[in-house]
Amino acid sequence: MHDPETVLHYLDTLLEESNFTKAARALYISQPYLTQTIKRLEEKLGIKLINRTVPFTLTEAGTIYYKYLESSVASKRKLHSQLIKYENPKLEVIRISVLESLGCFLIPAILPDFLKSHPNIKVQLSEVSPRTSENLLLAEEVDCYLGQTPKALSKGIKPYINGNEKYYIVIPANSKFYQAGKFILEPDAFDLKTLLQQPFLLSNGSSAIRHQVDGLFQKYKIKPNIILESQNILTTTGLAINGMGLTISSASILKRYKETPLNLLPISPDLLSIDYFIAVKQGRTLTPGIQDLITAFMTSNLSPEIQ
Secondary structure, three states: OOOHHHHHHHHHHHHHHOOHHHHHHHHOOOHHHHHHHHHHHHHHHOOOOEEOOOOOEEOHHHHHHHHHHHHHHHHHHHHHHHHHHHHOOOOEEEEEEEOHHHHHHHHHHHHHHHHHHOOOEEEEEEEOOHHHHHHHHHOOOOOEEEEEOHHHOOOOEEEEEEEEEOEEEEEEOOOOOOOOOOOEOOOOOOOHHHHHOOEEEEEOOOOHHHHHHHHHHHHOOOOOEEEEEEOOHHHHHHHHHOOOOEEEEEHHHHHHHOOOOEEEEEOOOOOOOEEEEEEEEOOOOOOHHHHHHHHHHHOOOOOOOOO
């Protein structure tokens, strides 16, 4: 019988194609072979996995088995990641946790050159929330934590700070405040308090930036009109740009939207600013590889600008 990863791939392709012949072609195997593989698996399990009416769907029992396969594949990969340093004693594994929306900027800025100069190091990434990253670091389940807002870190965590992030209010083209033909507005183009009273899309309370954004609303004694919250600032930024409301987003994210019709109102760093850090557990002995990673972080240009 095939391994869980292969079976999962077969099922995914069948569900996508809703046809055994097309699925077999996509998998580069024969249709009779695919049909017999699924049939033998169903007979062995004593269940029906797939409803054959178009579009194909998993049966209730098939859904349970599918989740089992996903769990098996995840466990296998986790085991491999834990054993890799024993398989190759000369290899150093550095486990890094980072918020996904932050990692898409910080990781490419640091890792390519670092890994090029350290061929004996392998990096494993965990893209999780800031609170989860802290817990993983304190439990020594990761070695480093890349984040923002070091002032909010828990006790027992030592940050190394470099670079910062500018923030802007995103004004979409359908907003009554939108100014055609402009991209970055002058800081005094609008009264900030007026804009903050508009409908907003914001990252939720688990994000580091949200704590500062809440402080901004409190400073102006405004109860925010929040129409949607998301765990990911990329989501709120995309929704705002598509006209759902205003949002507050960062330079590293907004750089990719410079060709899009929208306005960006800069927020004074005195009101809202983010510092980047790489953190380790206080008192933990650092390997030479981790020390070099910290040096790479501290010497990188981590202050994105929007032109």
